[in-house]
Amino acid sequence: MAGKKKKLTKLQKEVMEEGGTEKAFTGKYVKHKGEGDFVCAKCGNPLFKSDVKFDSGTGWPSFYDAIPGSVKFKTDFKMIVPRKEVVCAKCGAHLGHVFKDAPQTPTGKRFCINSCALDFKKGRDKKK
Secondary structure (H helix, E strand, O other), X not given: OOOOOOOOOHHHHHHHHOOOOOOOOOOOOOOOOXXXXXXXXXXXXXXXXXXXXXXXXXXXXXXXXXXXXXXXXXXXXXXXXXXXXXXXXXXXXEEEEEEOOOOOOOOOOEEEEOHHHEEEEEOOOOOO
């Protein structure tokens, strides 16, 4: 997508540019099971491999690890308790938040990501 800016939907702008959140259980990737890469819907940066996706029951796609160097973290003070915001390392788009509340995963982390902030590229998972 070099040089081209993707036209975002109203919801994508609200989430990715204004830090909003889509409604739980409404996103197209909540129950998605395909093999491949989840990429930033704004710039195409590969973010998560499908083999680290798990069902957290929260209503948003959940991953226990990101592709190294693909995301950055910010402290989000929008709620009473500070949260760790996840943004795309390439374009800075808001993706969601990461929590340390998934003891069932190898990392203990749950990257809680908005479906509308993701696109999916089919293919076999390849560890980076």
